[in-house]
Each structure stands twice: as structure tokens, then as C-alpha cells.
Amino acid sequence: MITIALSKGRILKQTLPLLEKVGISLLDDPFTSRKLIFATNHDDLQCVVIRATDVPTYVQFGAADLGIVGKDGLLEHGGEGLAELLDLKIAQCRLMTAVPAAAVGQLRHDKRIRVATKYVKSAQRYYQAQGIQAEIIKLYGAMELAPLVGLADEIVDLVETGSTLKANNLVAQDLVADISCRLIANAASMRVQHKMIAKLVDQLAEHI
């Protein structure tokens, strides 16, 4: 049995059509079912549907052979025990810094700034590379609020259209990383299930 870990939420909406294209369909609808494990039309293939941030962990420890997850989640996880097999080019967005409109153009190099983000590792790496002294404050959601109430000077968050930033009077500044969905595999599964995984990678690659 091969297990694929799927990220729930917005990635799932774009993942299911892609799986359909390569002939894989879940027997229950993950958007209405409360199940966590989903049988598919293939007897030897099942899917688990979990939080995007948990997908790399399931795959790292071999609880799932394969996973579909955003690059943002991979960067935070660190990629230990995982192989990144394919850029699926879905759920494309950008990890960016953003500041209040009134702060655009202010120099950040001469002081220590506070940054609110869910993406602590990516942010730390970015500010270090820029030579900017940053105190990173971990949040789990609504990063846009932090600069508005004085919790942080700026944020690092995913930006697609920028409309959420705009609604909160924030302006995207610098690119931290280009993000899209990746197919990942457990390192041991890559050896044991090599044939099946290689076939799936080829099929998916045709439909990207």
C-alpha cells in the first residue's frame, strides 16, 4: 500500500483535479467527509488529508510515502529525510515582506526591527542574509494585524493578489521566496517503491 499525504485547505482544491488527470480519485469527498484516510480507485493507493504544515512530518517518518505540500511548508520543515521530486506549479504565490504604507522607504539596516510571521525559519534566513537585525515573533494567523497594533514593524507572509495586504494598508516589499506546491517522497520509500513512484512522477509531469 502506498500512502499519499495531501494538504487540506486551498491546496487540496487544486490537488484533486491533478490527481484525477493521472487516474487517481478519492472514493469519498474530503471536503464534506470527516474521514482522515481516504481510499482511492486503486486498491494499493490511499490518501491522508492533513494540515499542510504536518505533511512533511508524515512523509519524513514514513507514515506517508509521498506528500503534496507548499514550498513554504517545506522550507519551514527543513527537508530532513525527504526528497523533493516535482514542482506541481499549483498554489503559486510569493513569500514576501510587507510594511505599513507609511513605513515604505524607511531604512531598516540601522536598527533592530520586529517581524511577525508564521514562517520563522524562512524569515530568519532572509533577514540574516540581508544583514538586518530582526526579532522574529511567531504567529499562527492574521499576520497583517501585527503592524497595525504595534506588535511588529513588518511581516513575512504569503502574497497572491495582495488584496489582503491592501485591505490592511500594508505594502509588499521584498521577495523572500517563490512558492508553489511540491511532490515530496520519503527517502526510504524512494528505494522500496521506486517503480511506482517513478511512474507517478512521469504521469504528473505530463500534466503540469
Ligand code: ATP
Ligand atoms: P489555516 O489557514 O487554516 O491556518 P494553512 O495556512 O495551513 O491553515 P492554507 O491557508 O490553506 O492553510 O494554506 C495552505 C498552503 O496553501 C500554504 O502552505 C501555501 O503553500 C498555499 N497558499 C497559502 N496561501 C496562498 C495564496 N494566497 N496563494 C496560493 N497559495 C497559497
Ligand code: MG
Ligand atoms: Mg492560511
